[in-house]
Amino acid sequence: MFYRSSKCALTAAYIALTLLDTQVWCAAGPTRTDADKGQGEDMSAGRHGHGHRHGMHGMHGMPGMQGMPGMSMPHLSDQEKAQLRKEALEQERKLYAPYLVHGAADLDKSQADKAYQKGGALLAEGKLKEAIANLDTALKLFGTKEEKALYKDPRFLKFRQSRTYMTRAMCHMRLNDNESAEADLTDAIFFCSDYSMPYRMRAGVYKNLNRQEECLKDLAKASNLAPFPAFIEVDMRKMGMQGNFGLSSNAKNLLHKKFGSMFEDMAKRIYVDGMNSLKKSKMHTAYEKGRIARDDYKFEKAREYFTEAIKAGDSPEEKKLFKKPEYYKITLGRAYQNRAFCSLNLREFETAIKDLNQAIKLDPEAQENYINRGKAYQKLGKAAEARKDFDKAQSLTSTEVSPNSD
Numbered sequence: 001m002f003y004r005s006s007k008c009a010l011t012a013a014y015i016a017l018t019l020l021d022t023q024v025w026c027a028a029g030p031t032r033t034d035a036d037k038g039q040g041e042d043m044s045a046g047r048h049g050h051g052h053r054h055g056m057h058g059m060h061g062m063p064g065m066q067g068m069p070g071m072s073m074p075h076l077s078d079q080e081k082a083q084l085r086k087e088a089l090e091q092e093r094k095l096y097a098p099y100l101v102h103g104a105a106d107l108d109k110s111q112a113d114k115a116y117q118k119g120g121a122l123l124a125e126g127k128l129k130e131a132i133a134n135l136d137t138a139l140k141l142f143g144t145k146e147e148k149a150l151y152k153d154p155r156f157l158k159f160r161q162s163r164t165y166m167t168r169a170m171c172h173m174r175l176n177d178n179e180s181a182e183a184d185l186t187d188a189i190f191f192c193s194d195y196s197m198p199y200r201m202r203a204g205v206y207k208n209l210n211r212q213e214e215c216l217k218d219l220a221k222a223s224n225l226a227p228f229p230a231f232i233e234v235d236m237r238k239m240g241m242q243g244n245f246g247l248s249s250n251a252k253n254l255l256h257k258k259f260g261s262m263f264e265d266m267a268k269r270i271y272v273d274g275m276n277s278l279k280k281s282k283m284h285t286a287y288e289k290g291r292i293a294r295d296d297y298k299f300e301k302a303r304e305y306f307t308e309a310i311k312a313g314d315s316p317e318e319k320k321l322f323k324k325p326e327y328y329k330i331t332l333g334r335a336y337q338n339r340a341f342c343s344l345n346l347r348e349f350e351t352a353i354k355d356l357n358q359a360i361k362l363d364p365e366a367q368e369n370y371i372n373r374g375k376a377y378q379k380l381g382k383a384a385e386a387r388k389d390f391d392k393a394q395s396l397t398s399t400e401v402s403p404n405s406d
Contacts, residue, residue, distance in 0.1 A: 095236065099156035106150040112141035116164050128171045135168040155192075159229055162192035169201060181205050195232075196225035212394035216371060270327045277321040282312035287335055299342040306339035333362030337369060349376040367396040 093104040100106035107113055119134035141147050142161050151157040169184035182205045188198040203218035226233045264275055271277035278284055290305030312318055313332040322328040340355035356373040359366065374389030 095232070095239065096156065098235065099153040100150055101152045102150075110147060110150055112138045112144075112147050112160070112164075115141060116160070116167070119164075120167055123167060123171055123174075126174075128174050132168055132171045135164055135171070138164050139168075153231075155229070155231055158191045159195075159232070162188040162198065165191065166198050166201065169198075169205075173201075173205065178205050178208050182209070192229055194225060195229045196222040196227060199225065216390070216393060220371070270323060270331075271321055272323055273321075281318060281321055282315075283309045283318050283331065283335065286312055287338070290335075290338060294338065294342065297345075299345045303339055303342040303346075306335050306342065309335040310339065329362040333359045333366070336362065337366070340369075340372065344372065344376065349379045352376050353380075365396060367393050370396070 093107060096107065097103040102109075115134045115138035119131045119138060122128075122131035122134060139161065142157065142164065148157065165184045165188035169181040169188065172178070172181035172184060182202060185198045185202040185205065189202070192198075199218045199222035203215045203222065206212070206215035206218060228236065267278050268274040271281075286305050286309035290302045290309060293299075293302035293305060310332065313328075313335060319325075319328050322331070336355045336359040340352040340359065343349075343352035343355065353373055353376050356369050356376070359369045360373070363369070370389045370393035374386040374393065377383075377386035377389065
């Protein structure tokens with residue numbers, strides 16, 4: 001299983017900002033890239049840059065960030081958070097209605113859901129012990145006959161239980177109780193094992209506990225899963241929610257405004273003339289075309305665009321657009337990283353290793369490049385080289401999970 005960084009699509013950002021406490025979980029969950037579907041193996045690679053250290057990428061309707069350090073989620077006022085949270089809950093009711101015997105009306109009957117919602121609200125307010133008490137109640141209620149009778153689809157009941165464990169884990173993480181958080185996230189995975197967020201969160205816990213091998217394993221697992229369980233993802237596509245979660249125009253405009261402003265600020269930090277320099281960048285233009293093709297699983301075409309980006313990056317004119325040499329190197333390194341991702345999906349492991357060698361030269365602190373190269377070495381039967389890369393990856397700080405950031 002090859003590892004990649006998270007794709008911060010508008011949907012994922014929306015979920016992170018409205019349904020979860022952004023001070024606990026701001027990595028804004030990943031989307032599926034297991035192009036090698038028929039063989040049951042994730043061929044995903046580190047294609048989106050490096051999480052918080054190098055920014056957030058793949059925003060629908062916005063250009064991908066080009067290796068920008070120090071990026072975080074945008075600030076939202078209490079009123080804006082309330083607006084988005086209200087809309088998120090409305091969309092949840094629409095999405096979840098088919099899984100209940102009497103539709104959304106059963107959500108109103110659900111005492112477990114009331115306790116869960118109360119716990120989530122208390123978590124957002126920072127009232128962690130009170131939140132845990134309500135989530136304890138929710139978990140007990142989910143096991144009652146009265147609650148089970150509301151559910152037409154038992155998979156949905158398990159998902160609700162899983163998310164409640166995950167929310168309680170967030171409280172424990174905020175209280176620096178990593179052991180309790182680990183236990184809750186393991187339970188969350190037990191109840192519903194086919195969506196990414198509990199794995200990604202548990203990776204953060206393992207990181208805090210210095211259990212690097214388990215951290216890397218959970219990150220790799222998360223990279224092969226969508227933000228929601230598979231059966232919900234299917235229904236989201238049927239209902240037209242995939243990619244925007246059924247957002248209203250007001251909500252989409254708000255998020256685009258927030259992230260657009262943040263994008264411009266980061267461009268000013270990286271490029272000599274901010275957005276003007278970015279618009280002149282042929283490397284950026286080709287990279288964006290490659291990103292779009294890559295997300296459509298058109299890996300041959302995407303690789304051509306990333307090759308074009310690499311060639312453009314070699315020109316003196318391109319280098320002059322960046323304020324610092326390291327910004328240029330990180331950006332060019334991401335083009336090599338993405339081209340390697342395409343080669344991995346095409347099962348051209350030697351070719352991928354060559355590009356990952358270049359990516360590592362340009363940005364030697366990117367943990368995921370060592371993970372990917374190690375996995376490629378494994379595929380080629382080069383166990384010693386693979387072990388060396390895995391050891392190196394464990395010596396680096398994860399650039400993907402940062403559960404205590406804001």
